Amino acid sequence: MRIFPIITAAIVMAALFLLVFQRDRILAFASGEMAPVTEQAAPVDAPPAQAEAGIAERRVRVLALHSLAQLADSAILARGQTEAARQVVVKSETSGLIVSEPLRRGAYVTRDQALCVLDPGTRQAQLKEAQARLMEATSRLPESESRLIEARARVSEAEINARAATRLSQDGFASETRVAATIAAVESARAGVNAAQSGVSAATAGIRSAEAGIEAAEREIARLTLTAPFDGLLETDTAELGALLQPGAPCATVIQLDPIKLVGFLAETDVDKVSVGAMARARLASGRETVGRVTFLSRSADPLTRTFRVEVTVANDGLNIRDGQTAELMIATAGKPAHLLPASALTLDDDGRLGIRAVNSESRAEFMPVLLQRDTVEGVWVEGLPDAVDVIVVGQEFVIDGVAVDVTYKDVAQ
Template sequence: MRFFPILVAVLVSALIYVFIFQRDALTTQDEQAAQDTADAGTASGDDSNADGIGVVAIRSVARTIDSAVVLRGQTEADRQVVLRAETSGQVISDPLRKGAFVEKGQLLCRLDPAAREATLAEARARLQEARSRIPEAQARLDEAIARLEEARINDNAAARLSEGGFASETRVAATKAAVSAAMAGVETARSGLESTQSGIQSAEAAVAAADTEIARLSIKAPFAGLLESDTAELGSLLQPGDLCATVLQLDPVILVGFVPETEVNRVDLGAPANGRLATGDKIQGEVTFLSRAADPETRTFRVEIEVPNPDLILRDGQTAEIVIAADGTSAHLLPQSALTLNDHGDLGVRLVTEELTAKFTPVTLLRDTINGVWLAGLPERADVIIIGQEFVSDGVRVAPAYQEIGQ
């Protein structure tokens, strides 16, 4: 019954003795075996790597791709104006219905002149009366100047006679007083003339105000376009600020989009652009405006594209996908699996050099498609490793097996 526990104790003692007292010998044997294995592997590797590490590569040639800027936007009228009354009055013109085309200067709303024409006639009469006073005021001034000259002559004569003892001091004083009186008369006449001229200016201002008030009775289209609303109804009373009509100019129409700041340097004034409406219709135009200030909330820049619309098919507010042409870029189409990273984390691919060695080259990812990725930064012709690039480093000799693109 006690034989089994004794046997277990002997085996445990033996194992403890081996692991503790024979540990160095066992470690030496393991290291020797590992060294033998490594030497054998090195010898085998030298034989297999004598012609380079086997990789799969493709011969790629750069192609020019369209690097257009794609935006979402909408159409806007080239010009839009809301015409409102500037004076009060009752509409006496027949209304025009929305959708009608109007020419520049066409009458849209006509207001009742009431007593405004009489006011204008009165202002013109006052102006005529003020102008008629000019000759009389001028004659008075001329007469006053002549009297002043006569008084000055008498004063000079009296002064000379007084020097010779032929005139009394009283006479000299009288002539000087006459000169002063004549000068006062000249000033009075001149003031009368200026007052008459002021009256003319006031009358002219009254005439101009009456003319302006009458001109405000006729509300006309400032440019050719379409009526977006009915004009004011016949008989309705308009107060200053009330709506007469809304006019849109839709030829040309403006495509408006917003360019992100990462793409704004790729958009040029005058660049051709295409648009695709939600209806499927395609339109063409060119860039006419690019904002210099970013939207403070979206950090995007407004871009406007002018599109001819002679048939007025395009409407204000239609959604559109905008494609603005940009300079083409030389790029390679490669499988996404060809991409790798270097020790610094840079994105790139490994190429096969003329000396049949591997070389890492950084690239720029332009576009990702279902057929692969478009990459820039490679030479015009490049042998790109697509399988095995992770197992080689710069300068390592490789034995490439070339694969046709698309296999």
């Protein structure tokens, strides 16, 4: 029979017994504060209450920090990507051959800069023809207006003759035939006025038609030059020299990267915490950081992910931020009282809750659960603590609730 496995098992059982049932004694002995049995330990035959009192009087040395609550700006994390502020595919509105040299992708273009120029063909001749029709229609208008004036004069003369004939007929100096003739002359003169007015209207309509023809010809000529709608970069080459463009055919794609948008998506639980105009900090996958403001917050959730689109606009003077880069957004929300503590001060209780161990008014250790707000270079911001608390920053793992502690306070400057 082998004796070593039995000895090993016995040693392990003894170690487990000491760690589980004699933990306080071991911790006190390890801290160097365990007094001789004759002075600190209760008598062997002492009652259990006296024995527990003797153990409670032992104090563990710890280092603590006076912490006061501060109004800390909280933030919500959103992941997304960069997106050009504008992106337009410039397309042709008419047909024609390209007669301009192409611009290569990546070139910077300004607003109204020519991108593609089409061959005018017979469009200049069509413009001249429309201008000639306008001159012809304009020359006809005075003649038509003169005929109208003449026709109105004839009406006045015929009406005078008709009145005179009617009076003479009443006195017996004119026959009925003469009266009827003068009345017929009046009607004929009025018909001439209507005809003259029709001539004036026709001349005016000819002028309007000629003007419309000129405007159409000029607009058709203007469509021959396709220009950039805004300052930006060419994402594609412009159409090649000699290529035939039809209506709707693309000339080039122009994107605007200054300013640029950072697009992220918020969960339903976070969307109400963000408002338009809030400050936001972004970190790109390349390590570059930038700051901007929230300019758009969707009111409608994505039907698949149930998230809400949020857009942050930032300056991009050097065009160093590209379209489609991965971005991590930290969007500021309303500030909350919180404590800035070293990350090493955090611990877990037996139930797995995150918290800290603090020194209460009786100089005993006490576990306090916390809610982690965010992690920074200076430390971690936590919520759920009183406005003022003494946080154990060294030795918190060697004490439990109710253990008496000998506290040394840490200077904030340290």
